[in-house]
Amino acid sequence: MTEVAAHDRTCTNCGETCPSDAKWCEACGSDLDAIAAPPKKPCVSCGGDSVEITDDGWCQLCGTKQPAPEDHVVVDRGWFAIVSDRGRVHRTNEDAGAVAARPTGAALVVCDGVSSTNESQHASQNAASTIIGLVEQASVTGLEQAIVDASAAAQAEIVNVTAQTSAEPPSCTMVTAVAHITGDRADLRIGWLGDSRAYWLANGTATQLTRDHSWAEEQLALGELDPAVIEADSRAHSITRWLGADSHDVTPEMLTMQVELPGLLLVCSDGLWNYAPTAQEMHTVVYPALDQQAGENNETVLARAERLVAFANEKGGHDNITVAIAELTPPSSPSSLQE
Amino acid sequence: MADFTAQVFQNEYLPSGGDTVDAVITVNAANGASTAPAQGLLEVIIVDMSGSMNEEGGAKVRSAKAATAVAIDTLADGVEFAIIAGTDRATQLYPRSGTATADASSRNEAKKIVNRMRADGGTAIGTWLRLAAEIFASRPDLIRHSLLLTDGKNQHESDDVLQASINACVGLFQCDCRGLGVDWNVDEMRRIANALLGTVDIIPSPDDMEAEFERIISGSMQKQVADVALRLWSPKGATIEFLKQVSPNIDDLTPKAVAVDALTDDFPLGAWGGDESRDYHLRVRIPAGNVGDERLGARVMLALDGQAEPIALVRAVWTNDENLSTRINREVAHYTGQAELADAIHDGLAARAAGDDDTATMKLGRAVQLAHETGNEDSVRLLQKVVDVDDPKTGTVRLRKQVADADAMALDVRSTRTVRVGKGS
Numbered sequence: 001m002t003e004v005a006a007h008d009r010t011c012t013n014c015g016e017t018c019p020s021d022a023k024w025c026e027a028c029g030s031d032l033d034a035i036a037a038p039p040k041k042p043c044v045s046c047g048g049d050s051v052e053i054t055d056d057g058w059c060q061l062c063g064t065k066q067p068a069p070e071d072h073v074v075v076d077r078g079w080f081a082i083v084s085d086r087g088r089v090h091r092t093n094e095d096a097g098a099v100a101a102r103p104t105g106a107a108l109v110v111c112d113g114v115s116s117t118n119e120s121q122h123a124s125q126n127a128a129s130t131i132i133g134l135v136e137q138a139s140v141t142g143l144e145q146a147i148v149d150a151s152a153a154a155q156a157e158i159v160n161v162t163a164q165t166s167a168e169p170p171s172c173t174m175v176t177a178v179a180h181i182t183g184d185r186a187d188l189r190i191g192w193l194g195d196s197r198a199y200w201l202a203n204g205t206a207t208q209l210t211r212d213h214s215w216a217e218e219q220l221a222l223g224e225l226d227p228a229v230i231e232a233d234s235r236a237h238s239i240t241r242w243l244g245a246d247s248h249d250v251t252p253e254m255l256t257m258q259v260e261l262p263g264l265l266l267v268c269s270d271g272l273w274n275y276a277p278t279a280q281e282m283h284t285v286v287y288p289a290l291d292q293q294a295g296e297n298n299e300t301v302l303a304r305a306e307r308l309v310a311f312a313n314e315k316g317g318h319d320n321i322t323v324a325i326a327e328l329t330p331p332s333s334p335s336s337l338q339e
Numbered sequence: 340m341a342d343f344t345a346q347v348f349q350n351e352y353l354p355s356g357g358d359t360v361d362a363v364i365t366v367n368a369a370n371g372a373s374t375a376p377a378q379g380l381l382e383v384i385i386v387d388m389s390g391s392m393n394e395e396g397g398a399k400v401r402s403a404k405a406a407t408a409v410a411i412d413t414l415a416d417g418v419e420f421a422i423i424a425g426t427d428r429a430t431q432l433y434p435r436s437g438t439a440t441a442d443a444s445s446r447n448e449a450k451k452i453v454n455r456m457r458a459d460g461g462t463a464i465g466t467w468l469r470l471a472a473e474i475f476a477s478r479p480d481l482i483r484h485s486l487l488l489t490d491g492k493n494q495h496e497s498d499d500v501l502q503a504s505i506n507a508c509v510g511l512f513q514c515d516c517r518g519l520g521v522d523w524n525v526d527e528m529r530r531i532a533n534a535l536l537g538t539v540d541i542i543p544s545p546d547d548m549e550a551e552f553e554r555i556i557s558g559s560m561q562k563q564v565a566d567v568a569l570r571l572w573s574p575k576g577a578t579i580e581f582l583k584q585v586s587p588n589i590d591d592l593t594p595k596a597v598a599v600d601a602l603t604d605d606f607p608l609g610a611w612g613g614d615e616s617r618d619y620h621l622r623v624r625i626p627a628g629n630v631g632d633e634r635l636g637a638r639v640m641l642a643l644d645g646q647a648e649p650i651a652l653v654r655a656v657w658t659n660d661e662n663l664s665t666r667i668n669r670e671v672a673h674y675t676g677q678a679e680l681a682d683a684i685h686d687g688l689a690a691r692a693a694g695d696d697d698t699a700t701m702k703l704g705r706a707v708q709l710a711h712e713t714g715n716e717d718s719v720r721l722l723q724k725v726v727d728v729d730d731p732k733t734g735t736v737r738l739r740k741q742v743a744d745a746d747a748m749a750l751d752v753r754s755t756r757t758v759r760v761g762k763g764s
Contacts, residue, residue, distance in 0.1 A: 063574030063635035
């Protein structure tokens with residue numbers, strides 16, 4: 001997630017989002033290099049003064065470890081946003097993601113570091129930043145190839161940071177979703193490896209666009225075993241495709257489809273969908289009943305993503321949770337804030 | 340500042356609501372290869388010259404003189420030293436006052452004077468300690484160590500006087516205590532050694548004295564830094580349940596805490612040699628966090644010369660995963676067993692002395708079992724002189740009818756010696 005900052009710099013003085021190559025804040029004029037270090041905050045547990053927080057993040061009063069910057073990362077661009085959270089169980093956030101505006105839409109990337117391997121946040125962070133950088137720039141006609149090429153480039157970056165001797169090389173899943181809006185329709189291009197998912201939510205239904213590359217999904221496709229037996233198997237959630245030095249094929253599975261606007265494009269890691277495994281359940285979570293969520297129509301994209309993360313944490317937060325959402329509307333619609 | 344490193348062995352995972360953090364901390368002095376000159380050293384040898392030393396046809400006095408001569412010969416050139424003869428009062432034998440610097444001529448002179456010693460009078464160990472304290476107080480800049488030998492109990496002064504003398508010596512010098520024969524009091528010597536960061540042991544026969552004195556003084560010559568302290572920071576609301584040295588022997592440091600500030604305490608460790616390694620068992624209670632929280636149980640520092648160097652973190656992480664929170668750390672379990680072994684020996688011997696054979700059999704049986712399980716071969720060997728072992732695995736033992744006093748005392752004084760992890764069966 002930290003690589004998101006390579007594309008946009010947030011002014012720590014006024015909060016303005018500035019281009020990555022900016023030296024001075026366009027809003028308040030602050031020197032972005034000089035104020036790069038984020039200000040220390042009071043202890044999250046005892047509220048003790050920030051001077052009591054050590055450089056390695058411990059409160060010297062109550063001993064509580066302060067959250068790392070990547071424990072909860074938010075990028076808010078108005079009509080699209082991403083939230084990535086450590087969850088309640090894992091000690092580090094090995095998910096990473098990135099979002100970027102394109103001239104006719106947006107690109108969303110989520111990568112889930114595989115927790116059984118070492119230092120997988122290096123894999124997910126490298127992959128997310130590499131992929132978003134390439135997809136952001138790609139032409140509309142070359143989008144599919146751009147996603148395939150970006151996957152290969154991400155793989156090269158990961159191999160580059162992997163120790164030759166590593167028995168369990170860092171690895172991650174990848175899902176990339178790009179929306180190209182034309183009139184009241186959008187062309188969606190989705191590429192993925194592993195079990196991070198993309199959904200399209202419109203007209204009261206949710207459609208899961210991706211098919212997990214997992215042992216369970218492959219067995220279901222074979223149709224030889226009872227689904228209950230498959231789900232109970234310890235291998236059920238092992239992924240069968242991924243990015244990483246020990247992956248043999250990093251060509252993503254691709255999906256292209258046209259959808260009618262408006263609707264929500266949502267990509268997420270299994271830290272969210274484990275608590276809403278079917279498309280219908282996901283829809284219920286994304287659009288809670290009106291009486292439970294008063295003023296739901298006014299909920300911002302960011303608020304919705306934060307609420308989904310909070311939902312997963314309330315359910316136990318057993319894994320890292322990353323959610324990226326883009327609210328796609330026709331260009332004439334007043335809610336579209338395309339840049 | 341000397342370099343110290345540390346390793347922490349713990350299961351940092353606590354169940355929801357859990358508040359007790361256990362950790363074994365191995366502290367290593369890493370200045371063995373240092374070319375920096377070692378800190379200077381002052382050695383004071385305190386030898387019992389009470390009338391009882393004339394028993395056994397004069398063998399004790401002859402051995403004491405010979406052993407003291409060996410100790411003097413073991414002093415490295417340049418070491419400051421003094422010799423005290425102890426009776427119902429204390430006499431500085433050499434030099435007449437202050438300290439002498441070890442070289443060929445001072446060593447010869449000291450040995451000549453030691454050789455002319457005559458045993459006479461009673462035993463007032465507090466007076467010996469107070470004279471030593473006077474000598475040590477003049478040289479706070481040096482590493483300060485003494486060797487104290489007695490063959491008897493502290494008969495010629497009250498226990499209050501002895502205790503006051505011990506208290507007055509705390510922090511002034513370290514003292515290794517040795518009892519010759521079986522007529523001395525283990526608890527008296529243990530009290531001195533514990534307070535003055537030293538060891539206590541029995542020298543069963545006068546023949547063993549020379550080797551033991553040589554061993555102790557050689558060990559002392561290895562020391563490179565004085566007055567090291569383990570500094571513990573723990574969070575607001577925390578209680579240090581205990582801090583024990585658990586290797587090479589068990590020594591409860593908890594009562595020795597000196598407050599540095601509201602959250603920080605120093606625990607004096609005495610002088611360290613260049614390649615020493617010691618283990619400590621810390622148990623700290625901290626306010627429970629929420630599941631998912633991570634907190635420090637303690638920040639471990641080494642304090643020396645007014646500087647403190649962080650060497651280790653003891654952590655706590657709250658989890659709902661029972662696979663994590665119920666794991667037992669091997670090192671913590673091992674030293675918990677070694678502490679139980681020492682307690683079982685102590686309680687078993689006390690019951691045996693009180694004539695409670697059932698309790699003695701049960702406790703010493705448990706001790707045999709623990710010593711066997713943890714691979715503490717020395718304790719197994721010492722226990723076998725007090726009990727006949729039918730089955731070490733189940734701790735089935737019978738009290739021996741005839742037990743030499745020296746064997747029971749040896750088991751008692753050596754009960755706190757531990758072995759490190761990995762020697763168990």
